[in-house]
Amino acid sequence: MTTLSTLTPSGQALSGPRKPHVQKRDWTGWKFIAPFMVVFTLVLIAPVLYSIYLSFFKEQLVGGNSFVGFANYGQALTDPQFWESMGRVTLFFVVQVPIMLGIALFAALAIDSARLHLSSFFRIAIFLPYAVPAVVATLMWGFMYGTKFGLVGNLNDFFHLAIPDPLGSSWVLASIGNIVTWEFIGYNMILFYAALRVIPTDLYEAASLDGAGAFRIIRSIKMPALRPAIVIGGIFSVIGSFQLFNEPSILQSLAPNTISTYFSPNMYAYNLSFAGQQYNYSATIAIIVGLFTAVIAYIVQNSGSRKEV
């Protein structure tokens, strides 16, 4: 990446003021960062500490709130419902994320290739679903999935098809994957496209003088330049998968029999708190999921940068 940064005009024109202004050590910077840090402490650091605190206690019928050490963690690690939900989002992440990122990558390369008619229309149209709230997206797709009155029902009637119920137990995860894919292809595409746009044109000129074709340019110039963006998109998608909540929770009222209260870890934590009043256990689940996500995000990041030349 250093090569790219130094090629950008600012690095060249300003000849080196990349490092922050050097002056006597003073606290002026704090005046700027302090407001952010105050709110940050209140809404991020404090809840983390609070949930760690909660996870070591247990509300008991006799004796009230008492310290139980790692008992909640022990319970979670042997909780079949928790592991079922973790397994489900892992499957989701393994299947949905590569499909979504693959399509987004293809679209970004296609738009950047200058071989498309109306490329800016394509860019905006594919990006548009990102602006649609998850609630609306899920309600729309949920209606369309309907086998009785929805679009799937229409198609079955019209063509005498037998499309299985998208919200039935064998298809519901794929149907949720479709909604999430629909929402986030455009976002990832823009992430990749922005990375492609900063590749200096000289590189393409040099490559075509050397007789490199479009696919060779993609492999040797574009893909290496895209790697950081792919890593970022990957990390966001990992976090998103393990946080899966909105889509299944909204679809639940349409498919109460196939979407359980522990469909995803996040739904499990939510239902433990708000339906079961098991706040301490819920906080424990949240912490375990958070640690799990952080570890996987770290692995994704490392596997991405390791390959960097």
Add this chain to the structure above:
Amino acid sequence: MSTTDQARVNVPASQARAPRMSRYTRTNKSNQGLHTKKSILLTIIMGALVLYSLLPLFWLFVNSTKTQAELLNSFGLWFSGPNALWDNIVATVTYNDGVFVRWFGNTLMYVVVGAGGATFLAALGGYGLAKFNFPGKKAVFAVVLGAVAIPGTALAVPTFLMFSQMGLTNTPWAVILPSLISPFGLYLIWTYALDAVPTEVLEAARMDGAGEFRTFFTISLKLLAPGLVTVLLFTLVATWNNYFLPLIMLSEPTWYPLTVGLKQWSNQAQTVGGDVIYNLVITGSMLTIIPIVVAFLFLQRYWQSGLAAGSVKA
């Protein structure tokens, strides 16, 4: 936009220009584009992707023109029966003493205060990180970047418990306060400010005796404009579409944003004996996405500049 803003600043144009304004970066009609011929096949494949992206929105529009009865008895992807769009809109905004309008106002407030505040805090903080050395700066980096890895929604339950002890739940603050923090926005402004605000300009301002905040508000903010718009759009979409946080924080419909309200209507339609108002859910959904889609289309061209700055250094 940035050109006129920068013209007002007393620095050589070569230094003031934003990273994107460069002969190294391509515009649409690049020389890459002039040599390549258009591909029909690629256009068709991408056309299919566009169809996939726009089809649900078309479905939503078509069905917002139908009556409740037609909704259940006609083909989903084409118009049917009398055009009930206007009736549906009127029914949506007047249902239950106009609660939809109330939710719309709430959403607007959460967006203006939440997204506006988040962008402002990120701008101040990112600029501070980019342009000043101060004790504890490394710790700030570590903590903020570490926090990005923590899944936000996993924190929602503890945040709810904490807020309820502070008496903040069921007030707008419970929704606004967490929206004020955008670590991604902070990161973006930080990387953007490194290049977009030349240190020489700040030194010149200091020589003239301007205070740091005055310099920030009169000079730096303008130079940061493309980055700010990018952050504003991300936070705008995030707050307009926020569902999980208000869902757990608010128990009374008075403070609901549109997203939570629509979900409540949809639930009501599925409850036995509940008032079946699918047409209102659909029309309400359409009314919910119109403002954000308009804002999005209007501002989307500014996105890339800011995003590009972020992705180069990622």
